[in-house]
Amino acid sequence: MTKVLLTLSLAAVLFAGSTTTRAEEVAEITLTADKIQFIYDIKEFTVKAGQKVKLTLINPADSVTRQPHNILIVKPGKKDVVGMAANNGMADPTFLTTKQAVPDSEEILHHSKLVQAGEQDTLEFTAPTEPGEYPYLCTYPGHWAIMNGVMKVVE
Numbered sequence: 530m531t532k533v534l535l536t537l538s539l540a541a542v543l544f545a546g547s548t549t550t551r552a553e554e555v556a557e558i559t560l561t562a563d564k565i566q567f568i569y570d571i572k573e574f575t576v577k578a579g580q581k582v583k584l585t586l587i588n589p590a591d592s593v594t595r596q597p598h599n600i601l602i603v604k605p606g607k608k609d610v611v612g613m614a615a616n617n618g619m620a621d622p623t624f625l626t627t628k629q630a631v632p633d634s635e636e637i638l639h640h641s642k643l644v645q646a647g648e649q650d651t652l653e654f655t656a657p658t659e660p661g662e663y664p665y666l667c668t669y670p671g672h673w674a675i676m677n678g679v680m681k682v683v684e
């Protein structure tokens with residue numbers, strides 16, 4: 530009888546442990562913009578579907594280009610559409626100020642502000658529940674074609 534109870538309680542502890550690790554663990558990701566090129570230091574990262582994500586973009590204080598950067602996470606396959614919309618955004622005089630270089634597009638899931646050299650911005654969001662490859666890109670004019678990467682969402 531004692532042995533059965535002991536086995537049951539051990540199973541309960543193991544079960545509780547595994548659920549807390551999976552569902553409540555926050556994925557903390559930090560991307561740093563390059564000092565010279567218009568690229569992020571990380572080309573891809575992986576999160577779990579439905580996981581809480583804390584994503585920080587750092588623009589280094591010793592940036593040589595002094596370029597501002599942002600980060601947008603978009604729907605699968607929509608990097609080019611959003612990038613082109615950013616190119617067109619330049620016609621809008623508020624694009625780099627009020628809009629923070631974020632184009633009007635329904636394909637954008639999350640975005641940061643424009644981060645100046647020596648600053649950073651953190652996005653907190655819940656990862657999509659649908660697994661897939663979600664592109665991220667910087668929509669400061671002229672950057673997105675190379676300043677991009679992929680957030681992989683897995684089960």
Ligand SMILES: [Cu+2]
Nearest residue numbers: 598667669672
């Ligand atoms: Cu950029």
